[in-house]
Amino acid sequence: MSSPNYPIVKIDLSLERRTARDVLTAVLHSILFHRLFGTVKPEIREVLDVSMPAVDDPEIKQLVDLKVDAFWKGVESDVNKRGEFIVTFSEKRPRKSWFLISEEEVPWEQWVVNAEIRPPIPERERQKYDADLASTLAKSLQSMLTHTSSERGRSAVPLITNAQGISPFPVKIVVKVNGTEVSG
Template identity: 35%
Template sequence: MDSVNHIELTIHPSQVRPILRALLFAIFFHRTLDAVEPETLELLDSHIACAPNPTVEREVNAKIEEFAKEFLETGAERGELAVVFLQKKPKKGWFAITEELVPWEEHLITLHLSRTSRQQPATQQPLSGALLQLSTFCVEKKGNVPPLVGSSDQNNLSYQILIAPPPPSELFAPSSPPLYPTRLTSPPPAPSTTNAIATARDLALPPPSSDLSNPDNTSAKRASSPASATLGYLEQAKGGLRAVGAGVGWGGRAMGAAFGRGGGGGY
Protein backbone atom coordinates (compact mmCIF):
# COMPACT_ATOMS: atom_id res chain seq x y z
CA MET A 1 0.00 0.00 0.00
CA ASP A 2 1.29 3.47 -0.85
CA SER A 3 -0.14 4.80 2.44
CA VAL A 4 2.00 2.54 4.65
CA ASN A 5 5.58 3.27 5.63
CA HIS A 6 7.02 0.06 7.08
CA ILE A 7 10.21 0.54 9.09
CA GLU A 8 11.84 -2.75 10.08
CA LEU A 9 14.90 -2.83 12.33
CA THR A 10 16.97 -5.40 14.19
CA ILE A 11 18.28 -3.92 17.44
CA HIS A 12 19.37 -4.81 20.95
CA PRO A 13 16.66 -4.52 23.63
CA SER A 14 18.63 -1.72 25.32
CA GLN A 15 18.06 0.45 22.21
CA VAL A 16 14.29 0.06 22.09
CA ARG A 17 13.38 3.18 24.07
CA PRO A 18 15.72 5.69 22.37
CA ILE A 19 14.99 4.37 18.86
CA LEU A 20 11.23 4.45 19.38
CA ARG A 21 11.47 7.92 20.88
CA ALA A 22 13.48 9.17 17.90
CA LEU A 23 11.21 7.60 15.28
CA LEU A 24 7.96 8.73 16.89
CA PHE A 25 9.10 12.32 17.32
CA ALA A 26 10.35 12.37 13.72
CA ILE A 27 7.02 11.01 12.43
CA PHE A 28 5.02 13.70 14.21
CA PHE A 29 7.46 16.39 13.03
CA HIS A 30 7.00 15.44 9.37
CA ARG A 31 3.22 15.24 9.66
CA THR A 32 2.47 18.20 11.89
CA LEU A 33 0.39 20.94 10.28
CA ASP A 34 0.89 23.51 13.01
CA ALA A 35 3.27 26.43 12.58
CA VAL A 36 5.83 25.65 15.29
CA GLU A 37 9.54 26.25 15.70
CA PRO A 38 11.30 22.87 15.50
CA GLU A 39 13.70 21.58 18.12
CA THR A 40 16.62 19.19 17.75
CA LEU A 41 16.88 15.98 19.73
CA GLU A 42 20.13 14.00 19.85
CA LEU A 43 19.76 10.25 20.28
CA LEU A 44 22.20 7.48 19.35
CA ASP A 45 24.52 9.89 17.50
CA SER A 46 21.64 11.13 15.38
CA HIS A 47 19.99 14.55 15.19
CA ILE A 48 16.21 14.32 15.18
CA ALA A 49 14.00 17.29 14.40
CA CYS A 50 10.84 17.39 16.50
CA ALA A 51 7.90 19.73 16.93
CA PRO A 52 7.45 20.58 20.62
CA ASN A 53 4.04 19.47 21.84
CA PRO A 54 3.49 18.49 25.51
CA THR A 55 0.47 16.34 24.70
CA VAL A 56 2.27 14.35 22.01
CA GLU A 57 5.36 13.99 24.21
CA ARG A 58 3.35 12.55 27.11
CA GLU A 59 1.59 10.08 24.84
CA VAL A 60 4.82 9.03 23.14
CA ASN A 61 6.49 8.32 26.48
CA ALA A 62 3.45 6.39 27.73
CA LYS A 63 3.29 4.24 24.57
CA ILE A 64 7.01 3.49 24.72
CA GLU A 65 6.66 2.20 28.28
CA GLU A 66 3.62 0.16 27.21
CA PHE A 67 5.66 -1.33 24.36
CA ALA A 68 8.51 -2.17 26.75
CA LYS A 69 6.13 -3.87 29.16
CA GLU A 70 4.48 -5.83 26.35
CA PHE A 71 7.60 -7.08 24.58
CA LEU A 72 10.76 -6.38 26.58
CA GLU A 73 9.64 -7.65 29.96
CA THR A 74 8.16 -10.78 28.42
CA GLY A 75 11.33 -11.65 26.49
CA ALA A 76 9.66 -11.46 23.09
CA GLU A 77 11.80 -11.59 19.96
CA ARG A 78 9.67 -9.18 17.96
CA GLY A 79 7.38 -6.25 18.62
CA GLU A 80 5.35 -3.83 16.54
CA LEU A 81 4.07 -0.30 17.01
CA ALA A 82 2.24 1.93 14.56
CA VAL A 83 1.27 5.56 14.21
CA VAL A 84 -1.98 5.87 12.28
CA PHE A 85 -3.22 9.22 11.02
CA LEU A 86 -6.98 9.54 10.63
CA GLN A 87 -9.48 11.89 9.09
CA LYS A 88 -13.02 12.58 10.24
CA LYS A 89 -15.53 12.05 7.46
CA PRO A 90 -19.33 12.20 7.46
CA LYS A 91 -21.05 8.83 7.38
CA LYS A 92 -24.64 8.39 6.28
CA GLY A 93 -26.73 6.25 8.57
CA TRP A 94 -30.30 5.13 8.46
CA PHE A 95 -31.62 7.92 10.63
CA ALA A 96 -28.80 10.50 10.82
CA ILE A 97 -25.42 11.53 9.45
CA THR A 98 -22.61 10.68 11.85
CA GLU A 99 -18.80 10.89 11.73
CA GLU A 100 -16.28 8.12 11.21
CA LEU A 101 -12.49 8.07 11.45
CA VAL A 102 -10.85 6.95 8.21
CA PRO A 103 -7.09 6.16 8.18
CA TRP A 104 -5.09 7.91 5.48
CA GLU A 105 -1.52 6.97 6.47
CA GLU A 106 0.28 4.48 8.69
CA HIS A 107 3.86 4.31 9.91
CA LEU A 108 4.46 0.73 10.99
CA ILE A 109 7.57 0.04 13.10
CA THR A 110 8.70 -3.58 13.45
CA LEU A 111 11.55 -4.21 15.89
CA HIS A 112 13.39 -7.53 15.92
CA LEU A 113 15.05 -7.87 19.32
CA SER A 114 18.49 -9.46 19.11
CA ARG A 115 20.25 -10.13 22.41
CA THR A 116 23.49 -11.45 20.89
CA SER A 117 25.43 -8.23 20.24
CA ARG A 118 24.92 -5.05 22.19
CA GLN A 119 27.40 -2.68 20.58
CA GLN A 120 27.27 -1.84 16.89
CA PRO A 121 29.62 0.32 14.80
CA ALA A 122 28.44 3.80 14.01
CA THR A 123 28.27 2.91 10.32
CA GLN A 124 25.82 0.12 11.13
CA GLN A 125 23.48 2.11 13.37
CA PRO A 126 19.98 1.30 12.09
CA LEU A 127 18.43 4.58 13.23
CA SER A 128 20.06 6.74 10.54
CA GLY A 129 18.71 4.55 7.74
CA ALA A 130 15.24 4.50 9.30
CA LEU A 131 15.19 8.31 9.56
CA LEU A 132 16.22 8.62 5.93
CA GLN A 133 13.46 6.21 4.90
CA LEU A 134 10.93 8.17 6.95
CA SER A 135 11.84 11.58 5.52
CA THR A 136 11.86 10.22 1.94
CA PHE A 137 8.44 8.65 2.37
CA CYS A 138 6.88 11.78 3.87
CA VAL A 139 8.21 13.97 1.05
CA GLU A 140 7.11 11.60 -1.71
CA LYS A 141 3.69 10.96 -0.16
CA LYS A 142 2.85 14.52 0.81
CA GLY A 143 -0.29 14.18 -1.28
CA ASN A 144 -1.64 11.78 1.33
CA VAL A 145 -2.18 14.62 3.79
CA PRO A 146 -5.83 15.76 3.63
CA PRO A 147 -6.67 19.45 3.94
CA LEU A 148 -6.97 20.73 7.49
CA VAL A 149 -10.45 21.91 8.42
CA GLY A 150 -11.13 23.68 11.71
CA SER A 151 -8.95 25.09 14.43
CA SER A 152 -5.81 23.48 15.86
CA ASP A 153 -7.82 22.28 18.88
CA GLN A 154 -10.85 20.97 16.99
CA ASN A 155 -10.17 19.88 13.43
CA ASN A 156 -10.86 16.99 11.09
CA LEU A 157 -7.50 15.21 11.62
CA SER A 158 -6.36 12.96 14.45
CA TYR A 159 -3.93 10.12 15.17
CA GLN A 160 -3.52 6.96 17.19
CA ILE A 161 -0.44 5.15 18.49
CA LEU A 162 -1.16 1.42 18.45
CA ILE A 163 0.73 -1.36 20.20
CA ALA A 164 0.61 -4.64 18.23
CA PRO A 165 -1.56 -3.06 15.49
CA PRO A 166 -3.73 -5.01 13.06
CA PRO A 167 -2.36 -5.76 9.57
CA PRO A 168 -2.57 -2.85 7.11
CA SER A 169 -4.98 -4.85 4.95
CA GLU A 170 -7.45 -4.84 7.85
CA LEU A 171 -6.74 -1.28 8.94
CA PHE A 172 -7.36 0.19 5.49
CA ALA A 173 -10.19 -2.17 4.56
CA PRO A 174 -13.36 -0.35 3.53
CA SER A 175 -16.03 -0.34 6.16
CA SER A 176 -18.79 -2.89 5.80
CA PRO A 177 -22.00 -1.67 4.15
CA PRO A 178 -24.72 -0.72 6.61
CA LEU A 179 -27.05 -3.50 7.53
CA TYR A 180 -30.76 -3.12 7.17
CA PRO A 181 -32.32 -1.92 10.39
CA THR A 182 -33.37 -4.72 12.66
CA ARG A 183 -37.13 -5.09 12.81
CA LEU A 184 -38.25 -4.77 16.38
CA THR A 185 -40.74 -7.44 17.31
CA SER A 186 -42.50 -8.33 20.52
CA PRO A 187 -44.88 -11.10 21.48
CA PRO A 188 -48.55 -10.25 21.67
CA PRO A 189 -49.92 -9.42 25.08
CA ALA A 190 -50.91 -12.31 27.28
CA PRO A 191 -54.61 -13.03 27.72
CA SER A 192 -56.04 -10.86 30.41
CA THR A 193 -59.33 -9.41 31.51
CA THR A 194 -59.52 -6.11 29.67
CA ASN A 195 -61.56 -3.08 30.50
CA ALA A 196 -64.04 -4.04 27.78
CA ILE A 197 -64.78 -7.41 29.39
CA ALA A 198 -64.86 -5.90 32.85
CA THR A 199 -67.29 -3.25 31.65
CA ALA A 200 -69.47 -5.86 29.94
CA ARG A 201 -69.54 -8.02 33.03
CA ASP A 202 -70.38 -5.06 35.21
CA LEU A 203 -73.15 -4.07 32.89
CA ALA A 204 -74.46 -7.64 32.78
CA LEU A 205 -74.83 -7.79 36.54
CA PRO A 206 -78.33 -7.09 37.81
CA PRO A 207 -78.59 -3.53 39.03
CA PRO A 208 -79.49 -3.11 42.66
CA SER A 209 -83.19 -2.73 43.13
CA SER A 210 -85.31 -2.08 46.16
CA ASP A 211 -88.23 -3.97 44.57
CA LEU A 212 -87.27 -7.57 45.43
CA SER A 213 -90.80 -8.81 45.49
CA ASN A 214 -91.13 -8.88 41.68
CA PRO A 215 -88.18 -10.80 40.17
CA ASP A 216 -89.90 -11.14 36.79
CA ASN A 217 -90.11 -7.39 36.42
CA THR A 218 -86.40 -7.13 37.22
CA SER A 219 -85.47 -9.75 34.59
CA ALA A 220 -87.55 -7.99 31.99
CA LYS A 221 -85.85 -4.67 32.69
CA ARG A 222 -82.39 -6.30 32.47
CA ALA A 223 -83.26 -8.03 29.17
CA SER A 224 -84.37 -4.77 27.59
CA SER A 225 -81.54 -2.67 29.07
CA PRO A 226 -78.57 -1.24 27.01
CA ALA A 227 -76.27 -3.66 28.87
CA SER A 228 -77.86 -6.59 27.04
CA ALA A 229 -77.33 -4.88 23.69
CA THR A 230 -73.69 -4.11 24.51
CA LEU A 231 -73.00 -7.70 25.56
CA GLY A 232 -74.63 -8.94 22.37
CA TYR A 233 -72.34 -6.72 20.29
CA LEU A 234 -69.27 -8.04 22.10
CA GLU A 235 -70.34 -11.62 21.47
CA GLN A 236 -70.78 -10.84 17.77
CA ALA A 237 -67.29 -9.30 17.64
CA LYS A 238 -65.85 -12.40 19.30
CA GLY A 239 -67.52 -14.62 16.76
CA GLY A 240 -66.18 -12.53 13.88
CA LEU A 241 -62.64 -12.72 15.16
CA ARG A 242 -62.92 -16.49 15.58
CA ALA A 243 -64.10 -16.78 12.00
CA VAL A 244 -61.25 -14.65 10.61
CA GLY A 245 -58.64 -16.58 12.67
CA ALA A 246 -54.95 -16.20 11.88
CA GLY A 247 -55.60 -14.27 8.69
CA VAL A 248 -55.69 -10.98 10.54
CA GLY A 249 -52.06 -11.33 11.74
CA TRP A 250 -50.67 -10.17 15.01
CA GLY A 251 -53.28 -7.44 15.43
CA GLY A 252 -56.04 -10.04 15.23
CA ARG A 253 -54.42 -12.18 17.89
CA ALA A 254 -53.99 -9.15 20.12
CA MET A 255 -57.64 -8.20 19.69
CA GLY A 256 -58.63 -11.81 20.22
CA ALA A 257 -56.70 -11.80 23.46
CA ALA A 258 -58.55 -8.66 24.47
CA PHE A 259 -61.85 -10.50 23.99
CA GLY A 260 -60.84 -13.62 25.82
CA ARG A 261 -58.83 -15.61 23.17
CA GLY A 262 -55.38 -16.97 24.00
CA GLY A 263 -52.47 -15.02 22.40
CA GLY A 264 -49.83 -16.83 20.34
CA GLY A 265 -46.08 -16.20 19.99
CA GLY A 266 -44.49 -13.39 18.01
CA TYR A 267 -44.21 -13.65 14.23
Protein backbone atom coordinates in the same frame (compact mmCIF):
# COMPACT_ATOMS: atom_id res chain seq x y z
CA MET B 1 -8.01 -9.11 2.92
CA SER B 2 -7.57 -6.31 0.39
CA SER B 3 -4.76 -3.82 0.74
CA PRO B 4 -5.69 -0.35 1.91
CA ASN B 5 -5.85 2.54 -0.55
CA TYR B 6 -3.52 4.72 1.52
CA PRO B 7 0.27 4.63 1.85
CA ILE B 8 1.89 2.41 4.46
CA VAL B 9 5.48 3.24 5.34
CA LYS B 10 7.50 0.54 7.14
CA ILE B 11 10.57 0.93 9.30
CA ASP B 12 12.40 -2.13 10.66
CA LEU B 13 14.62 -1.85 13.72
CA SER B 14 16.77 -4.40 15.51
CA LEU B 15 17.54 -2.93 18.91
CA GLU B 16 19.49 -3.65 22.02
CA ARG B 17 17.92 -2.95 25.39
CA ARG B 18 20.52 -0.25 26.17
CA THR B 19 19.44 2.10 23.35
CA ALA B 20 15.99 0.80 22.41
CA ARG B 21 13.89 3.27 24.41
CA ASP B 22 15.78 6.30 23.03
CA VAL B 23 15.65 4.97 19.46
CA LEU B 24 11.92 4.15 19.56
CA THR B 25 11.08 7.51 21.12
CA ALA B 26 13.14 9.35 18.50
CA VAL B 27 11.62 7.43 15.57
CA LEU B 28 8.03 8.02 16.75
CA HIS B 29 8.75 11.71 17.34
CA SER B 30 10.28 12.02 13.87
CA ILE B 31 7.23 10.47 12.22
CA LEU B 32 4.93 12.81 14.12
CA PHE B 33 7.16 15.81 13.36
CA HIS B 34 6.78 15.15 9.64
CA ARG B 35 3.02 14.62 9.77
CA LEU B 36 1.58 17.05 12.32
CA PHE B 37 0.41 20.09 10.37
CA GLY B 38 -0.43 22.43 13.23
CA THR B 39 2.04 24.74 14.92
CA VAL B 40 4.81 22.38 15.96
CA LYS B 41 7.60 23.53 18.23
CA PRO B 42 10.64 21.61 16.96
CA GLU B 43 13.15 19.83 19.10
CA ILE B 44 16.20 17.73 18.23
CA ARG B 45 16.91 14.28 19.65
CA GLU B 46 20.46 12.99 19.34
CA VAL B 47 20.58 9.21 19.13
CA LEU B 48 23.91 7.55 18.33
CA ASP B 49 25.12 10.79 16.70
CA VAL B 50 22.04 10.98 14.46
CA SER B 51 20.01 14.19 14.86
CA MET B 52 16.32 13.40 14.66
CA PRO B 53 13.49 15.94 14.69
CA ALA B 54 11.03 15.79 17.54
CA VAL B 55 7.91 17.58 18.69
CA ASP B 56 8.23 19.75 21.79
CA ASP B 57 4.67 19.33 23.06
CA PRO B 58 3.70 17.87 26.48
CA GLU B 59 0.77 15.84 25.10
CA ILE B 60 2.81 14.36 22.26
CA LYS B 61 5.69 13.55 24.62
CA GLN B 62 3.27 11.86 27.01
CA LEU B 63 1.64 9.87 24.18
CA VAL B 64 4.99 8.66 22.83
CA ASP B 65 6.29 7.77 26.31
CA LEU B 66 3.07 5.89 27.08
CA LYS B 67 3.34 3.84 23.88
CA VAL B 68 7.06 3.08 24.35
CA ASP B 69 6.31 1.97 27.93
CA ALA B 70 3.49 -0.26 26.67
CA PHE B 71 5.89 -1.82 24.16
CA TRP B 72 8.40 -2.52 26.95
CA LYS B 73 5.79 -4.14 29.17
CA GLY B 74 4.64 -6.26 26.25
CA VAL B 75 8.07 -7.48 25.13
CA GLU B 76 9.15 -8.23 28.70
CA SER B 77 6.66 -11.10 28.78
CA ASP B 78 7.06 -12.12 25.11
CA VAL B 79 9.51 -14.84 24.17
CA ASN B 80 10.16 -13.35 20.71
CA LYS B 81 10.93 -9.84 22.03
CA ARG B 82 9.42 -8.20 18.97
CA GLY B 83 6.51 -5.92 18.35
CA GLU B 84 5.26 -3.07 16.25
CA PHE B 85 4.04 0.48 16.53
CA ILE B 86 1.28 1.40 14.09
CA VAL B 87 0.88 5.16 13.67
CA THR B 88 -2.31 5.98 11.78
CA PHE B 89 -3.29 9.41 10.50
CA SER B 90 -6.98 9.81 9.67
CA GLU B 91 -9.46 12.42 8.64
CA LYS B 92 -12.94 12.86 10.01
CA ARG B 93 -15.66 12.42 7.44
CA PRO B 94 -19.42 12.57 7.85
CA ARG B 95 -21.09 9.18 8.03
CA LYS B 96 -24.74 9.08 7.15
CA SER B 97 -27.00 6.34 8.31
CA TRP B 98 -30.75 6.03 8.29
CA PHE B 99 -31.47 8.06 11.38
CA LEU B 100 -28.41 10.04 12.27
CA ILE B 101 -25.37 11.79 10.94
CA SER B 102 -22.11 11.06 12.69
CA GLU B 103 -18.43 11.18 11.92
CA GLU B 104 -16.04 8.39 11.12
CA GLU B 105 -12.26 8.39 11.04
CA VAL B 106 -10.92 7.36 7.65
CA PRO B 107 -7.17 6.58 7.52
CA TRP B 108 -5.08 8.40 4.93
CA GLU B 109 -1.63 7.15 5.92
CA GLN B 110 -0.04 4.59 8.19
CA TRP B 111 3.48 4.07 9.51
CA VAL B 112 4.54 0.67 10.85
CA VAL B 113 7.65 0.51 13.01
CA ASN B 114 8.72 -3.09 13.52
CA ALA B 115 11.04 -3.44 16.50
CA GLU B 116 12.94 -6.45 17.71
CA ILE B 117 14.89 -6.47 20.96
CA ARG B 118 17.99 -8.53 20.45
CA PRO B 119 20.21 -10.12 23.09
CA PRO B 120 22.90 -7.92 24.66
CA ILE B 121 25.82 -7.09 22.39
CA PRO B 122 29.29 -8.18 23.54
CA GLU B 123 31.49 -5.16 24.24
CA ARG B 124 33.88 -6.06 21.38
CA GLU B 125 30.97 -5.79 18.89
CA ARG B 126 29.42 -2.62 20.34
CA GLN B 127 31.11 -0.16 17.98
CA LYS B 128 29.96 -2.01 14.87
CA TYR B 129 26.42 -2.45 16.25
CA ASP B 130 26.16 1.25 17.15
CA ALA B 131 27.43 2.25 13.69
CA ASP B 132 24.95 -0.12 11.98
CA LEU B 133 22.06 1.21 14.09
CA ALA B 134 23.08 4.82 13.40
CA SER B 135 23.06 3.97 9.68
CA THR B 136 19.59 2.39 10.02
CA LEU B 137 18.32 5.51 11.82
CA ALA B 138 19.74 7.79 9.13
CA LYS B 139 18.09 5.63 6.44
CA SER B 140 14.79 5.69 8.37
CA LEU B 141 14.94 9.46 8.57
CA GLN B 142 15.72 9.61 4.84
CA SER B 143 12.69 7.36 4.17
CA MET B 144 10.50 9.75 6.17
CA LEU B 145 11.78 12.76 4.24
CA THR B 146 11.52 11.02 0.87
CA HIS B 147 7.98 9.79 1.53
CA THR B 148 6.58 13.02 2.98
CA SER B 149 8.04 15.12 0.14
CA SER B 150 7.08 12.69 -2.64
CA GLU B 151 4.02 13.16 -4.82
CA ARG B 152 2.41 10.08 -3.23
CA GLY B 153 3.19 11.33 0.28
CA ARG B 154 1.88 14.83 -0.41
CA SER B 155 -1.23 13.66 -2.23
CA ALA B 156 -2.17 11.34 0.67
CA VAL B 157 -2.77 14.35 2.92
CA PRO B 158 -6.42 15.42 2.87
CA LEU B 159 -7.53 19.01 2.65
CA ILE B 160 -6.86 20.77 5.96
CA THR B 161 -10.12 22.30 7.10
CA ASN B 162 -9.34 22.74 10.79
CA ALA B 163 -6.20 24.62 11.80
CA GLN B 164 -6.70 24.35 15.55
CA GLY B 165 -4.28 22.44 17.73
CA ILE B 166 -1.11 20.60 16.87
CA SER B 167 -2.80 18.31 14.35
CA PRO B 168 -5.85 18.92 12.17
CA PHE B 169 -6.14 15.12 11.85
CA PRO B 170 -6.72 12.38 14.41
CA VAL B 171 -3.50 10.47 15.19
CA LYS B 172 -3.60 7.01 16.71
CA ILE B 173 -0.63 4.93 17.85
CA VAL B 174 -1.29 1.23 18.44
CA VAL B 175 1.34 -1.03 19.98
CA LYS B 176 1.25 -4.75 19.21
CA VAL B 177 3.43 -7.47 20.65
CA ASN B 178 3.15 -10.92 19.12
CA GLY B 179 0.13 -9.71 17.12
CA THR B 180 -1.80 -8.62 20.22
CA GLU B 181 -2.50 -5.01 21.06
CA VAL B 182 -0.99 -3.87 24.34
CA SER B 183 -2.01 -0.72 26.15
CA GLY B 184 0.04 1.58 28.31
